[in-house]
Amino acid sequence: MSIDTRPAAPEHRATPVTPRRAGAARRRRSLGNPVAGIGSLVWLLIVLVPLYTLVSASLMRQDEALNGDPLALPTDPTLENYRTVLDSGFLSLIGNTAIVAVVTVALVLVLSVPVAYVAVRTRSRLSSLAFRTFLLGVAIPAQAVIVPLYLMIGKLGLYDTLWAIILPTAAFAMPVAVLVLSGTMRDVSEEMYEAMALDGASPFRMLWQLAVPLSKAGISTVAIFSALQAWNGFLFPLILTQSEEQRVLTLGLFNFMSQFGVNIPAVLAAIVLSVIPIFAVYLVARRALINGLMGVGGK
């Protein structure tokens, strides 16, 4: 598996296609593919209808949502459901989740950047073995280790703390992080390292002043990816925490489901609120995330 080795950010706009080739590409791709064109419209509906219902029903009163036409706009939009959610301790859920996400991202970056750097810059057997281990790690499902983690976290005295969520989440985000980072770092040319070496730069200075600044694209992909993992993770919080004080967003949502019961608009409002922070990040950092993920399938 190889990872996108191009610097991600300017890729979209600055594609160096000559006008003639761009013309050919456009002709080829727009001419054909009526099947894909229709398919994409169908998929658009499949994506949008549930999302539309999610938002519109979260603005309805309960009786309207249950009795009215579910696809109609709310006749009398109300934020009451959102108030119900906010009054049910939603902000503390957001707080806990934010802590988990920030610490996870920091941990993943601090640990993965040196691993990727060593994997790219050294040729020892040890480093290639380590790299291969991370490669395999992509395929380890979290479910496989949850029973032992329950044992270990208990023995470490971390059960029902936010660390119980952070540590395994960070570990499971590391394989992808190392793959993406070593992909971008490999693009830093050997000449630049040599130039710095001639200047007498230490390995640390090379990492800090050359490799890191030039791998910004990869680093932001990794940051967003790990944040997403931390924000949306469910299994680790479910098994490794218990009390309300340590509850994160996903677990809180799950709890609302039984707490609100048939008050479906309130459940939907909670879902909307849980997505807003991630959505904001997506709007800001869409390019980094998409280019990073797209690279996963590269050759």
Next chain:
Amino acid sequence: MSHHTPVAKRHGDRKAAVGNVGRPPVAWAVPGILFFAVFAIVPLAIAVYLSFCEWDGLDSPTLTGLDNWTRLFKDSEFGQAAWLSLLLTTISWVFQTPVALLLGVWAAGRQRSRAFLSAIFFIPLLLSTTAIAMLFHALLDPNFGVIQTIGPWLGIDPNVMGSSTGALLVVAFVGGWQFMPFHTLIYQGGARQIPEVLYQAASIDGAGMVRQFFHITLPQLRHTMTTSSVLMIVGSLTYFDTVLIMTKGGPGTDTTILPYLMYRTGFQTYDLGYAAAIATALVVVATSISLIMVRLSGFGSMRSTREGM
């Protein structure tokens, strides 16, 4: 992952003087490797150990030899869960691969409208599995009614969650709804790397769209397809949140796939040794399928798709 070696080697030979200056000490990688080992690799080993133990979560685990494993092979519930897992994985692959392939190749075009639609397609990937499962749980709620309105148009029984087949198909659909954007992106990235010359040559030879798709696009995407399929298979073998939230393994035990059976055994009846055996079996299955796929597709041999160019 060795494509840096030729470059490094070339430079190493030519400029041996500087070649080894400024290489980072391997020790820098140690904290990261240790951390990953402690929280991912070691637990895997402990899972295997625990699969030979009896453990209720309170006292210390006690070794019971092969008990869990002999029980596993006789357990009809495990057999059913393994079968359902394979079924769900197959359905998910058959559903997701053609759609993601089609959407990905389509989205590889650089038109603005396609970029805009792709941005919308991406949204489900931002939602947590929990949120998505709860959303569809609500949409399919017989009282809430969306399914009662839309279902009949599409020929879907509003009580689709009540039937065994229906519930399994819903789980597969919801997983596809969530992860389609991810696989679409993978194919989009792969399709953008196909050299334009191939299509130009084919057009000159008079090959039409369909032939171009089957003779250029598909073969050129075979490594991409392997990557996507492996991730898809490992992913759908581990759909857990969706099942817990939407079906609780039901109706009856008809959507109790392996991860859910593991969860129920481990954390509801606290038979953690047996749960570890199920988890180990799950890893073995997931890893073997991945390895077989990689082997069959020639992905591991690093054969270039640019062969003969």
